[in-house]
Amino acid sequence: MAGAVLSSDVDRSPAAVSLEGVSKWYDNVPAVQDFTIDAEAGEFLVLLGPSGCGKTTVLRLIAGLEIPSQGVIRIGGQVVNDVDPRNRDIAMVFQSYALYPHMTVRRNIEFPLRSRGHPAPARSRMVEEVARSLQLDKLLDRKPAQLSGGQRQRVALARAIVRRPLAFLMDEPLSNLDAQLRIEMRAELVELHAKLDTTIIYVTHDQVEATTMGNRIAVIDQSRLQQVGTPREVYEHPANAFVAGFVGNPPMNIIRGHLEGEGDAMNARFQDGYLQLPPVLAAAARRENLGEVLIGIRPQDLQIVEQGTIHATVSLVEVVGSESRLVCRFAGGQFITVDTDRDPAHMRNGDVIDLAVGRPRREQQGVSQEELRSLPEVPPEALHLFDVASGRRLDP
Amino acid sequence: MTSRIRSLTRLKAIREAGLGYLWILPALAVFGVFVFFPLLKAIWLGFFETPPFPNLPAHFVGLSQYASTLSSEIFLHSLWRTVLFVIFTVPIGIVLGIALATLAHQRLAGIRVFRTIFSSTVATSTAVASVIFFTLLDPQVGLFSYWLGQRGGTGILANPTLALPAVSVVTIWQNIGFTFILMSAALQSVPDDLLEAARIDGASNWFRFRTVTLPLLSPTVFFASIVGIIGSFQAFGQIDLLTQGGPNNHTLVLIYYIYQAAYTDSNYGLAAVLSIALFAILLVLTLAQFWFFERRVFYVGT
Numbered sequence: 001m002a003g004a005v006l007s008s009d010v011d012r013s014p015a016a017v018s019l020e021g022v023s024k025w026y027d028n029v030p031a032v033q034d035f036t037i038d039a040e041a042g043e044f045l046v047l048l049g050p051s052g053c054g055k056t057t058v059l060r061l062i063a064g065l066e067i068p069s070q071g072v073i074r075i076g077g078q079v080v081n082d083v084d085p086r087n088r089d090i091a092m093v094f095q096s097y098a099l100y101p102h103m104t105v106r107r108n109i110e111f112p113l114r115s116r117g118h119p120a121p122a123r124s125r126m127v128e129e130v131a132r133s134l135q136l137d138k139l140l141d142r143k144p145a146q147l148s149g150g151q152r153q154r155v156a157l158a159r160a161i162v163r164r165p166l167a168f169l170m171d172e173p174l175s176n177l178d179a180q181l182r183i184e185m186r187a188e189l190v191e192l193h194a195k196l197d198t199t200i201i202y203v204t205h206d207q208v209e210a211t212t213m214g215n216r217i218a219v220i221d222q223s224r225l226q227q228v229g230t231p232r233e234v235y236e237h238p239a240n241a242f243v244a245g246f247v248g249n250p251p252m253n254i255i256r257g258h259l260e261g262e263g264d265a266m267n268a269r270f271q272d273g274y275l276q277l278p279p280v281l282a283a284a285a286r287r288e289n290l291g292e293v294l295i296g297i298r299p300q301d302l303q304i305v306e307q308g309t310i311h312a313t314v315s316l317v318e319v320v321g322s323e324s325r326l327v328c329r330f331a332g333g334q335f336i337t338v339d340t341d342r343d344p345a346h347m348r349n350g351d352v353i354d355l356a357v358g359r360p361r362r363e364q365q366g367v368s369q370e371e372l373r374s375l376p377e378v379p380p381e382a383l384h385l386f387d388v389a390s391g392r393r394l395d396p
Numbered sequence: 397m398t399s400r401i402r403s404l405t406r407l408k409a410i411r412e413a414g415l416g417y418l419w420i421l422p423a424l425a426v427f428g429v430f431v432f433f434p435l436l437k438a439i440w441l442g443f444f445e446t447p448p449f450p451n452l453p454a455h456f457v458g459l460s461q462y463a464s465t466l467s468s469e470i471f472l473h474s475l476w477r478t479v480l481f482v483i484f485t486v487p488i489g490i491v492l493g494i495a496l497a498t499l500a501h502q503r504l505a506g507i508r509v510f511r512t513i514f515s516s517t518v519a520t521s522t523a524v525a526s527v528i529f530f531t532l533l534d535p536q537v538g539l540f541s542y543w544l545g546q547r548g549g550t551g552i553l554a555n556p557t558l559a560l561p562a563v564s565v566v567t568i569w570q571n572i573g574f575t576f577i578l579m580s581a582a583l584q585s586v587p588d589d590l591l592e593a594a595r596i597d598g599a600s601n602w603f604r605f606r607t608v609t610l611p612l613l614s615p616t617v618f619f620a621s622i623v624g625i626i627g628s629f630q631a632f633g634q635i636d637l638l639t640q641g642g643p644n645n646h647t648l649v650l651i652y653y654i655y656q657a658a659y660t661d662s663n664y665g666l667a668a669v670l671s672i673a674l675f676a677i678l679l680v681l682t683l684a685q686f687w688f689f690e691r692r693v694f695y696v697g698t
Contacts, residue, residue, distance in 0.1 A: 065592050086598045098593035102611040115599035
């Protein structure tokens with residue numbers, strides 16, 4: 001039956017994509033090193049990292065545009081190391097959209113079907129179906145140059161969707177859109193993922209995109225995988241100082257401190273004050289026999305207090321809706337960011353303030369503001385300790 | 397009041413325009429002396445019939461020399477040989493240029509050597525190319541003559557059927573370096589991600605070349621065809637060195653006919669008429685190509 005070859009007629013189940021010990025070198029420069037990760041079937045996996053970290057190379061390795069120097073890549077359980085990109089049955093959305101500029105929207109969307117030799121009537125039916133679902137049906141006869149950025153993005157998506165691939169690879173697909181459109185497209189992509197029930201591997205350097213869209217995030221830096229986990233896991237338990245500083249907006253404050261004290265009473269001292277470590281963390285630091293640690297504190301875990309152990313000078317007051325953000329400086333020059341719900345009207349550039357670690361407990365009844373602001377103890381979950389040399393997280 | 401302002405504005409405009417003309421005067425003068433004047437002079441020369449013996453006065457015949465020359469059998473023959481020469485050289489040259497550029501575009505070890513070889517004919521003069529091929533086509537010692545089974549006798553260049561193709565081969569060979577460089581540059585400008593997208597979209601190499609690469613090369617193909625057609629219409633050196641229009645006028649392209657009329661026969665009236673005809677043909681071709689260019693050719697990034 002002719003209809004059976006149509007991909008839309010076949011109920012495609014999503015495929016898992018897995019990399020096992022994959023490395024890629026260009027001459028002697030490593031682009032990807034010893035990469036092992038599984039994207040489960042139907043998962044939305046985000047590869048997150050700064051530019052040049054190797055995340056796009058990982059995507060290109062999966063697509064087959066690059067050949068791994070080492071390791072095994074599987075799509076749907078099958079080893080694809082030697083399979084040509086055109087036979088891997090995956091679709092890719094490029095950062096530039098890579099629309100064929102000389103073809104109309106219809107021809108662009110149709111291209112993957114045409115190149116696979118689908119008969120014309122079936123092609124136009126499938127193109128129209130996809131175009132309708134992405135609100136492109138009125139633009140089918142235009143050329144890419146006549147479309148807005150958002151419309152081009154949709155055409156690129158339509159071209160990927162139309163043949164129902166085993167998995168989608170997306171390389172920073174939203175980075176060329178303006179801020180408003182990006183937020184809308186984020187939601188649309190998540191909806192699309194749910195609707196298509198497919199595996200998406202999505203590359204971005206934008207941690208907001210990563211945390212809002214991904215089922216899991218793989219954080220990559222310097223060609224190595226740093227941590228894989230759900231957005232919450234990565235945010236709350238960053239595996240190392242890099243992940244801690246990269247995930248979260250604004251980034252986590254990371255301060256270097258000397259450890260001093262005996263037994264459970266241990267302080268981390270730095271130029272502008274000190275922090276008393278919670279006993280569990282103190283024990284962990286002692287176990288590792290460390291003299292110095294990196295202390296990570298999220299801006300929302302810092303509170304402005306009357307009398308605190310950390311002193312800083314305000315250098316910028318930003319009002320972000322109902323909240324405000326203070327950018328302060330230590331005497332050593334390091335910046336430290338504080339998110340606060342306190343009215344910053346009386347704060348001025350140059351004011352010296354005291355800070356303490358703690359989380360606002362607005363939801364708690366019967367606790368006075370004064371009590372909140374003089375938190376007696378440092379909650380362990382608000383402090384992240386990392387080894388200075390390796391950046392590795394110290395867990396209690 | 398307003399009229400005064402208007403007249404002042406107009407005065408200023410005239411003064412600015414005058415200044416503008418002053419600036420382009422030197423260029424205009426050069427063009428006038430070396431382009432427009434010779435052109436008009438050639439048209440004017442065409443109105444005079446050159447006497448059969450030197451030192452007799454040329455006499456004015458008006459348009460009749462144009463009419464008789466342009467309808468003469470030898471002119472139509474020459475025009476046809478020129479068109480054949482263009483057909484032999486331009487399409488094959490472009491196809492070969494694209495083919496070599498595509499080959500050299502592969503990322504292979506040592507590909508630079510081939511790029512250098514392919515583009516080397518740019519650095520070869522027509523005279524050198526002609527001498528090389530003259531030797532290769534020589535009926536006694538020529539390698540091509542040997543391969544083509546044309547040893548002995550009068551040789552390929554004296555063969556009425558093979559002379560024009562032979563001259564065409566020399567021309568193609570000589571132009572291939574330029575076409576290759578043009579096409580290589582055009583291939584470089586085709587965005588990689590389009591080709592990668594096509595690969596992932598399931599396109600075979602040939603399908604990808606036909607549907608993505610070739611359309612994106614079209615502006616360059618177009619440019620190469622204009623330059624190639626004009627170049628072939630004006631090809632002179634290889635014909636002068638290899639066949640001198642022979643055998644039996646089989647390689648008598650227009651430009652060589654003009655040359656013979658002017659410098660062999662000293663028939664300046666005829667030569668002027670032929671030159672004007674060649675000029676008109678090239679003008680029409682160029683305008684037609686530009687018209688086509690505007691509507692048919694696709695540019696990346698528009």
